[in-house]
Amino acid sequence: MPRGGAEDEPRRSPKWQARHQAIIDTSARVFARRGYHATGITELCAANDLGKGALYHYIGSKEELLVAIHDRVMDEVMLSADRVAQAGGSPSEQLSNLGDGLLDVITRYPDHVWVFLHEFPALTGERAEQFRGRRRDYERRVESVLQAGVDSGDFADVDPRLTALAWLGMHNYAYLWLKGDGPLSARDVAGRFADIFILGIGRPGTEGRRAR
Amino acid sequence: MPRGGAEDEPRRSPKWQARHQAIIDTSARVFARRGYHATGITELCAANDLGKGALYHYIGSKEELLVAIHDRVMDEVMLSADRVAQAGGSPSEQLSNLGDGLLDVITRYPDHVWVFLHEFPALTGERAEQFRGRRRDYERRVESVLQAGVDSGDFADVDPRLTALAWLGMHNYAYLWLKGDGPLSARDVAGRFADIFILGIGRPGTEGRRAR
Amino acid sequence: MPRGGAEDEPRRSPKWQARHQAIIDTSARVFARRGYHATGITELCAANDLGKGALYHYIGSKEELLVAIHDRVMDEVMLSADRVAQAGGSPSEQLSNLGDGLLDVITRYPDHVWVFLHEFPALTGERAEQFRGRRRDYERRVESVLQAGVDSGDFADVDPRLTALAWLGMHNYAYLWLKGDGPLSARDVAGRFADIFILGIGRPGTEGRRAR
Amino acid sequence: MPRGGAEDEPRRSPKWQARHQAIIDTSARVFARRGYHATGITELCAANDLGKGALYHYIGSKEELLVAIHDRVMDEVMLSADRVAQAGGSPSEQLSNLGDGLLDVITRYPDHVWVFLHEFPALTGERAEQFRGRRRDYERRVESVLQAGVDSGDFADVDPRLTALAWLGMHNYAYLWLKGDGPLSARDVAGRFADIFILGIGRPGTEGRRAR
DNA sequence: TATGAATGAGTCTTCATTCAT
C-alpha cells in the first residue's frame, strides 16, 4: 500500500480524482520550470485552464499541491524499492536494481522529481518532517543493501552510510540532466552507473562482477 | 583572474567592500535556511542589522545579491580547478584533487553552495546564462580529466560526459549532508569517493590504484 | 397579521416551508456565534447539512436569510406589543407587560435577537429602511405608554423619548447576557426591571406602585 | 497607567505615533458606518489617503487596528471609572458619576464606542479574552458601587449583578442614539438616567434623593 | 430537490524597491 498522504478527507468522485491528478501533473511541470515560489496561483490557473476558485476546489492550497507532487514521487520510489527487495538477489544485483528503479522514476516523472528534489524546503511543519522521514527510509534501503554486501564479502569494507550518500548523489543528480528523449535510456544509464559503483566498492581481486 | 562579475562599477571604499562581503555571507546563510524567494528584504535587513535604505546601498538589488553569492562559489570552485590543472599529475591524481577541491569549497562555504545549487533558477536573463556557462566550464574540466584518463589507458573506455555527470552528482550532492563539524573532513570524504570512483572506472586488471 | 416580509413570492409546499424555517433557525445560531459577515455560505451548508445548490433553493440569497431572521424577531416583538395594547391596563401595567414580552422574545429567540440587534447594518437599501421603520414603530409603542403615564399623572413629567430610550437600552441589552437556562426567568428579570423603572419614573410621593 | 496594549513593540517616532493615532480615529469612523467586516482595506486606504503598503506600515493588521480602537475606548472608560473611585462620595453620587463618565466617553468617541460595542466578536483568540476581561472589570466597578449602596442602606436590597446589567444596558445603549450635537449634552442625559435609576433602586420611603 | 464544479471579483497581506530626509 503506497500512499503516504492522509486519508481522512471526503471521498471524491472519479471525475474529481482524474482532474486532480491532471492538475498535479500539469502543475509539477510549471513548478519544475519556474520554481515553486516563483510560480503564482494565476500561472497555475492558466496552465490548468481553470479559474482561481475552481483550481482551489481541487488543490486545497498551494502547499497541498506541493505535497501531492512529493507523494507521487515518494510513492513511486518506495514502490520500486519494494519490488527490488521482493525480487531478492545478490547485493550487487539489488543495488543495480535499485539504481534501475530510481532512474526509471526520474525519467518517467522528471518534473515531479525536479520539484521533489528542489522544493522540499518549501514544505512546512509536520509535512516537512513527514517527507524527510520517507526520504530517510529510502536511503536506509540503500544502506541495507550495502551493509549486506559488506557482510557477505561481495563489497569491500566501506562505510555504508557514506557510500549510500555517494550512490544517492550519483543517481539523484540525474534529475538535472536525464531526459527520456536522450540517446541513453534510464536503464542504460543505470547500467553504466552500476558498473562504476559496484566495481568501485568491490572486494579487491574480485573481477568479473561486470557481468551483473 | 577569478572574479566573474562585471567590473564596470564604481570603485568602492575598503569599508564598503568589507561590509558588502559581510552582507553577502550573512545573507547566504539566511537564503540557505529559508530559501531565496521565501526570504524578504525585511528579513535580510534584520539579519544584517541594517535599514532598508542602507541595505540597498550595498546590495543594489536582491538578485544582485544572489549573483554575488553565486560568484563567490564559482570563483572558488574555478580557482580550485585551476590549481589542480597547474599541479598536473596523472588523470587519477587530478580527478582525486578535483574532488578534494570541490568538497573543500562545499565545507568552507556551505551556505553559499546551498544557494548556488538550489537557487540558480531564480537568476533571470543573461545572468542565468552566465552561470550556466561557468558551471559548464567546470564540468568540462572534469570531462577533460576523464578523457585524458581514457586516452592514456588509466581509465576504462567510459563515456566522459556521462561519467563526469556521475562524478559531479556524487560530489555535488554532498552539499546536502556534508558539514564541517562531522567526524569526517572534506578531505576524508573526498578520499573515499576517489577510491570508489577511480577504482570503478579503472581499467580491468589494473590493481593497486588504491594508492592515489 | 404578523409577517413583515413581501408576499408576492410563489406559494411553496408545506415541506419547503418547514425546511425553510429550520434553515432560518439553524442559520441564526451560526450567525449569532460567528457573525453574519464572518459566516460563509459553506459553513451554512455544513450547519444545515445541505449542498450549495439546495441551500440556495431555500434561502434565495444570504441577505434574504438575514431578512428572514429579522422578520422572525420583529414579528414576535410586534405581536407581543399588540397583545399588550389589547390587554389594556394602567400605563405602569402596560409598561411592565411590554418588558415581559420583550424579554420573553429575547429568551425564546436568543440567536435571532442577537443577529437582529447586531447585524442590522448588514442590511442594504430599502431592506435597511424597512427594518429601521419597524423598529421605530416598536419604540413609539413604548413612548406612547410613557406619554400616557405622564398625562395621567402616573409618571413624573419625564421626556417620553429619552425615557423610552433608557427603557429600551435596559431591556434590549439583555440579549447579551439573558439565557433561558439561568436561575432567573425572563419574567423574573422583567419584574425586577419594571420595579426599578416604574419606581424611577413614578410621581414623587406615590408609593405602593411596587404592586404591579 | 491606562494602556491595555502590549508594550514590547519597537519604539516609534512621534510622527509615526501621530499618524497612527489619526489612522485609528479615521478608521473607527469608517468601521462605525460600514461595519468592520464589511470594510475592506482598500476603503481604509482611501479614507486615510494612504496606499496599502503605507497603511500596513502603521496598522500591522486589520485586527490590530480593531484592537487599537478597543483600547482607546477601554482606556478612557477605565480612566473615568478610576476618577470616580478617587473622587469618592456616596454610592448615589458615585453611580451618578459613573454614568456621567460613561456617557461622556460615548459622546467624545462615538465611533470608537460603536465599534467597541458592535465588533468585539471580530476579535479572535486571546485578544477577545483580554477585552472580555477588561469589560468585566468595568462591570464590577458598577456592581461594587451598587453593593456598597445596598450595604449602606442607600439602596434597596437589589441584586447587584442584575441591577448593574440594567444600568449598563441603559447607558451603553446610548451609543446608538446619543450624538454630541443633540439638544441634550451627555451630562444632561446622564442626569436624567441617574434620576430614574437612583430613585428606582432607592430605599422605599426615602424621598428627596432627587437632589443628587 | 439536490449536487458540486465553476466563476471572478473580492479578501487581507507582503513584496521589492524608491526616495526625501
Place this chain on the structure above:
DNA sequence: AATGAATGAAGACTCATTCAT
C-alpha cells in the same frame, strides 16, 4: 551612510452566487 515612510503590483486565498447535471 543610514533611516523608514511610501508605493502599488502581486501574493495566496475566499467569497457569494450560478448552473449543468
